[in-house]
Amino acid sequence: MNSDSALRCANLDDGDAVVALWRVCGLTRPWNDAAADFRRAVNDASADILCLEKGGNLLATVMVGYDGHRGWVYYLGVSPDARMQGLGRDMMEAAEIWLRERDAPKIQLMVREDNEQAIGFYEALGYEVQPVVTIGRRLE
Template sequence: MKIRAFERRNTETVIALWLACGLTRPWNNSRLDIERKLTVQPELFLVGTEDDVVIATVMAGYDGHRGWINYFAVSPEYQRKGLAKQLMADVEVRLKAIGCPKINLQVRVGNDSAMAFYRAYGFEEEERVSFGKRLISDVQP
């Protein structure tokens, strides 16, 4: 798998991949999420490709304190081949290179396979309660 920055021409494939991986939610708008990311650290929005077809994604960012991982996904037919491990290792190098000391991420309750991956990879479960507050509604009227 080759890893490179997302390019706009990948939009439809990436959205289809997120749908297939169950990452999309009605209150989020994948297209807007992509457009916003292209304005903030777009170099940390990565895709993994095989024959230039996107088979994995990660949307990372460093806020000056922590690195964050979102939209981390491997296409279902390519799972359990070590590709998530490869992609995570790559994004870690990129975050560390810009001084990021720690990665945080959130997993939806019930996403056991993701939790199994993060544990196997070396992430530790931390006792936190996650809060969120929406500033802009992305739901289309």
């Protein structure tokens, strides 16, 4: 990160800006309430949303959490007009530092299987596609 940008943890006042960035980055889905995801992370001692700003403008975010067994990364997004400057890499480095500070032994994240660009990004950072199947159920 360059010296004129600032990395900080989000607070409740950041919700609209953060969710707007997630939307413009294509990270939200109609079946997930991104605003509720934001509020849960900000209010949970085992999670944070890291925000990168420059000149008061939100450039990038990453949601990070530790469940006591593994570290998790969600909602890594870089503003479209700030891409290709290494900010995604910087945000993943910040997420890794956050998780190391909590002694997380492993980092997990989920990427849709057809998102080849994201998979390539994470592979370039040393992450590997894991031979697992994600099984889930909505609790509604």
